[in-house]
Amino acid sequence: MAAASKSDGPAVGIDLGTTYSCVAVWRHDRGEVIANDQGNRLTPSCVAFSSTEKLVGEAAVNQAALNPMNTIFEVKRLIGRRFSAESVQEDVKLWPFKVVAGSDDRPMILVQYEGKERQFMPEEISSMVLVKMRETAEVYLGKKIKNAVITVPVYFNNSQRQATIDAGATAGLNVMRIINEPTAAALAYGLEKMSVSNKQRTVLVFDLGGGTFDVSLLNIDPGTNMDKGLFEVVAIAGDTHLGGADFDNEMVKYSLREFTRKHGKMDIHSNQKALRRLRNEDCLRESKEDVVFHCTDHH
Template sequence: MEQQRVRSREGVAVIPGVACVCVLMAGKLGKPPWQPTMVLSIVYNCSVTTRRHMVVAVCKTGDDAPSIGIDLGTTYSCVAVGKNDRIEIIPNAQGYRTTPSCVAFVDAARLIGDGTKNQATINPTNTIFDAKRLIGRRFSDSKVQEDKKLWPFKVIEGPSDTPKIVVSYKGKATEFLAEEISSMVLGRMKEIAESYVGKPVKDGVITVPAYFNDPQRQATKDAGTIVGLNVISMINEPTAAAISYGL
């Protein structure tokens, strides 16, 4: 890979002939030219059921602290890390490379990911999913009002027209912002990565839909901050996928 010539456009470095996308992480690499081994990413078919190509971007900064790439999906999420000049899609404790983007509250316990599925039918009002459809939106948003009718859990109007999710947790009604729910999923992905690499993870890249506006992107970044993840960049899923195919 080191002998491959790197071409770049609009802050994205692409190595011809290599099945990966190389994404420039702002503030990490400085000005071009960049070394091919400094930035790595991969296009991974995250969801077989939807057959949608998801993108995981990973920045390798040259220090000992690994950076991770997280695809924070509406239904499933996955995480990858650069290791030994390769990209590793990290399986969770159940051996799956994708983890449900779902959080459930049971008595005094909080379940995240695969553990939520078995209890969802008997605990629907406290099993939260689709947080990505709420994050960064206003409660009065027409899409929120439409989705709200379909969700089994309760969504109320908070301060400044902010949607808040209400669950029963530790014996009382508790309200959560969508970014707090997303932060729990991001936290689990961060834990999966840390368990795999055997050291703390500080920096990461998160993929977001191209239609996300500034408030949605900022709320996603805030979700990472809540769990101690420095979100060094966010990349549009279709943009990275298109670049990887040389479009």
């Protein structure tokens, strides 16, 4: 991957998440997460299609209840994977949008867009989110952005990492590096601490996201100055299919089982609007908070 020259302008860091994404830039000796056009530093990793337009981020989420089959989310769980993979087959059962098998067993996302049936590869959807991140940075910095570093889960395989690079290229970005998510967090922590202390530190980064869970143990040695600091990865562990979305999926499965138990023959598994209502983000968040509150209260 090519290195950036000073004439290329600033490089940005992008956290391309399962549920949310964000973009940051290094300015004034610190990392700065950039707010989007809604004033939020986190942008939903969601893309929606209609008869007239394509929507990304909050705009896509806001119309999801009325357009569930053409509102795409959690696409990070498809990127670089095979359609026949067990995890993909489990996810497909819970998504309101359609995923079909394409050539070479690639998952293809089926939508209605501008009056036509269209198929998109997962990396194409991811590229649309990356374009949103690039444009967010360009508006804030007032200049074109060509270079980026993109984070991925620790246990992303080569196929998933390459698909992420491809998504970046489609979004008009030169992906300078692919870096593990907890390592990126440790770097941010280390760079901040090195400015106030020259002590060696051992850091455990616990990263439980929307779709993945990563843990990294690192040694941070500031050296004689920040430019010579050393970051050594001691150990890593993770699960590319364990995160907030999985907690949500388990709650949806529980609700479906309870509905079937109480109402017998009525089956809502194929009712996309019902599934979307079960996946309502506000309701799921409140339920999870209630569980945490009660568990904490009893301990």
